[in-house]
Amino acid sequence: MDAAHSLPPATYGLLAEFDSPAQLVAAAKKTHEAGYRRIDTFSPYPIEEAWEAIGHHDKRLSKIVLAGGITGMLSGIALQEWVHNIAYPINIAGKPLNSWPQFVPVTFELTILFAAISAVLGMIILNGLPEPYHPVFNVPRFEHASRDKFFLLVESADPKFDRAKTLDFLKTLDASEINEVEP
Amino acid sequence: MIDFKPATYQPAPLIEPGHTFTSITDKIGGVVLGKYTPLSWFVVVSIGMMLMGGLGLAITWLLIKGTGIWGVNQPIGWGFAIINFVWWIGIGHAGTLISAILLLLKQGWRTSINRFAEGMTIFAVMCAGLFPLVHTGRPWLAAYWLFPYPNSMGVWPQFRSPLIWDVFAVSTYFTVSLLFWYVGLIPDLATLRDKAKSRPVKIIYGMLALGWRGSARHWQRYEHIYLLLAGLSTPLVLSVHTVVSFDFAVGIIPGWHATIFPPYFVAGAIYAGFAMVLTLAIPLRKIYGLEDFITMRHLENMGKVTLVTGLIVAYGYVSEAFFGFYSANKYEGFMIWNRMTGPYWYMYWSLIFCNIIVPQFLWIRKVRTSPLGLFAVAMVVNVGMWLERFVIVVTSLHRDFLPSSWGMYYPTIWDWMTFLGTIGLFLTLFFLFVRFLPMISIFEMRTMAPDAKLEGSEGH
Numbered sequence: 001m002d003a004a005h006s007l008p009p010a011t012y013g014l015l016a017e018f019d020s021p022a023q024l025v026a027a028a029k030k031t032h033e034a035g036y037r038r039i040d041t042f043s044p045y046p047i048e049e050a051w052e053a054i055g056h057h058d059k060r061l062s063k064i065v066l067a068g069g070i071t072g073m074l075s076g077i078a079l080q081e082w083v084h085n086i087a088y089p090i091n092i093a094g095k096p097l098n099s100w101p102q103f104v105p106v107t108f109e110l111t112i113l114f115a116a117i118s119a120v121l122g123m124i125i126l127n128g129l130p131e132p133y134h135p136v137f138n139v140p141r142f143e144h145a146s147r148d149k150f151f152l153l154v155e156s157a158d159p160k161f162d163r164a165k166t167l168d169f170l171k172t173l174d175a176s177e178i179n180e181v182e183p
Numbered sequence: 184m185i186d187f188k189p190a191t192y193q194p195a196p197l198i199e200p201g202h203t204f205t206s207i208t209d210k211i212g213g214v215v216l217g218k219y220t221p222l223s224w225f226v227v228v229s230i231g232m233m234l235m236g237g238l239g240l241a242i243t244w245l246l247i248k249g250t251g252i253w254g255v256n257q258p259i260g261w262g263f264a265i266i267n268f269v270w271w272i273g274i275g276h277a278g279t280l281i282s283a284i285l286l287l288l289k290q291g292w293r294t295s296i297n298r299f300a301e302g303m304t305i306f307a308v309m310c311a312g313l314f315p316l317v318h319t320g321r322p323w324l325a326a327y328w329l330f331p332y333p334n335s336m337g338v339w340p341q342f343r344s345p346l347i348w349d350v351f352a353v354s355t356y357f358t359v360s361l362l363f364w365y366v367g368l369i370p371d372l373a374t375l376r377d378k379a380k381s382r383p384v385k386i387i388y389g390m391l392a393l394g395w396r397g398s399a400r401h402w403q404r405y406e407h408i409y410l411l412l413a414g415l416s417t418p419l420v421l422s423v424h425t426v427v428s429f430d431f432a433v434g435i436i437p438g439w440h441a442t443i444f445p446p447y448f449v450a451g452a453i454y455a456g457f458a459m460v461l462t463l464a465i466p467l468r469k470i471y472g473l474e475d476f477i478t479m480r481h482l483e484n485m486g487k488v489t490l491v492t493g494l495i496v497a498y499g500y501v502s503e504a505f506f507g508f509y510s511a512n513k514y515e516g517f518m519i520w521n522r523m524t525g526p527y528w529y530m531y532w533s534l535i536f537c538n539i540i541v542p543q544f545l546w547i548r549k550v551r552t553s554p555l556g557l558f559a560v561a562m563v564v565n566v567g568m569w570l571e572r573f574v575i576v577v578t579s580l581h582r583d584f585l586p587s588s589w590g591m592y593y594p595t596i597w598d599w600m601t602f603l604g605t606i607g608l609f610l611t612l613f614f615l616f617v618r619f620l621p622m623i624s625i626f627e628m629r630t631m632a633p634d635a636k637l638e639g640s641e642g643h
Contacts, residue, residue: 130393143377148204
């Protein structure tokens with residue numbers, strides 16, 4: 001082991017730029033087939049084929065939202081039952097304290113509220129946002145990722161990554177430009 | 184197979200041909216980042232701010248003197264506050280319908296109108312929320328009347344009351360609409376961050392964009408929850424006006440106590456909301472030259488939705504009258520007869536004129552495809568829907584069971600100043616939004632560009 005290995009890698013990865021979504025998807029598929037796993041694509045709008053190509057499909061959010069909704073529902077029931085049976089029971093003409101049909105609207109609203117909040121927070125947290133700094137922003141061309149260009153990133157952390165070989169591989173993919181990403 | 188469509192008629196496209204990712208981004212983003220502000224923007228915001236000044240004055244005086252400055256009194260204990268509340272909250276519904284329900288129904292034409300319709304929802308709900316808050320006269324006490332929190336008096340809200348359901352429905356609606364709107368904005372804020380030239384502007388949009396970089400992993404989760412939020416908003420929006428209608432329907436007053444109220448209110452809300460979307464969209468596309476994105480196809484489709492929901496509302500009016508007479512209940516029968524021929528007859532018949540007769544012009548394609556014609560119909564519907572709430576609230580209350588307790592309702596100058604003030608608040612907020620945030624979803628418009636098509640698939 002020489003000293004160079006303990007230093008941080010000189011590059012974060014290689015970023016290939018494409019002009020069209022079709023080129024990006026084709027390139028992402030080939031890169032994934034070539035065995036690269038720490039790859040990502042960047043596009044100015046959602047492309048389902050792109051995340052399929054890099055083999056990403058995270059289904060955890062469905063469960064998070066379901067859990068949020070159930071929590072909301074249970075809190076709604078618990079709050080109203082507790083208020084009307086225990087904390088502040090009011091006897092109006094002998095009507096039952098546990099008048100649950102009248103607790104449905106608030107329970108419903110709280111179910112939706114908790115589910116929606118967990119959906120948004122879940123998305124933000126799983127995506128690791130807010131993340132104001134990311135190495136890809138060091139590439140000046142990257143500002144087009146939110147506008148009109150499509151990018152494919154191969155991270156240097158990928159076990160298969162080798163600066164020269166990966167660069168040669170990316171050159172076969174029809175990219176209009178390839179940039180090195182500074183860490 | 185025979186094609187019954189007349190050969191001459193081609194619906195307008197959803198986006199004018201020739202647009203690329205770059206041109207879409209520059210056109211919509213340019214409205215926000217460009218230096219140019221149209222003169223009409225200043226005119227509208229000045230009018231809005233003037234009306235808001237009146238609102239500030241009216242609310243200040245209300246807090247000093249109390250609700251006695253308003254025209255409400257027995258027997259009409261619910262006046263402008265509830266009329267305006269229901270009117271505004273109804274307007275909001277079209278935004279959610281466009282952003283959520285049309286998304287689930289895969290209606291591509293929602294894309295260029297959803298963003299500002301959602302903005303309209305948020306600002307309309309803000310205007311609506313103001314009324315229940317100030318109608319308490321002492322809003323600082325409203326906290327423990329409305330929200331369940333452990334207070335030193337040990338009292339809790341009455342959850343069996345539709346008014347509390349309303350608090351939960353409206354506040355949930357506001358929160359979820361705001362979240363939906365913000366989530367939709369994140370990728371566009373990233374675009375503005377990357378496009379902005381000046382550093383402070385970059386920093387502001389950059390903070391709001393949360394560091395969004397368009398990663399495929401992010402997009403997948405994003406699309407996932409966007410669909411879930413649409414699925415959650417759909418029952419929510421239907422529940423909100425249902426709960427608002429319970430404020431009336433749970434009471435025993437003839438004219439309120441009707442099972443038709445929830446669906447009739449929801450249809451009325453969507454009707455009013457689409458009229459308001461048209462009212463805003465037609466001048467906006469003109470002022471900012473967005474005819475390429477908000478095409479005649481969008482306007483025509485909105486005209487069709489207005490016509491359909493208008494017919495549902497008409498059905499509601501007819502059934503109300505039918506129930507009144509068929510019930511053989513003399514109070515119900517009197518109520519509907521009094522609505523048509525009593526002291527407020529002109530309100531009722533103006534309402535029928537505005538909400539049933541005028542929208543029938545939308546059957547004619549010439550009217551549906553003329554911005555001016557649509558704008559005129561939409562304005563009439565806006566007025567009509569306000570009249571509807573006036574008729575429901577005032578004519579039901581002013582002559583109920585006991586002739587000795589009959590009365591009339593006279594709104595005061597403070598009522599009018601508050602109402603017009605909320606219109607000013609709405610206009611100001613809406614035009615500030617148009618200036619500082621993209622009024623059309625840029626990233627969703629990119630999916631409509633011809634370049635977005637992948638071989639062998641439909642694109643998105």
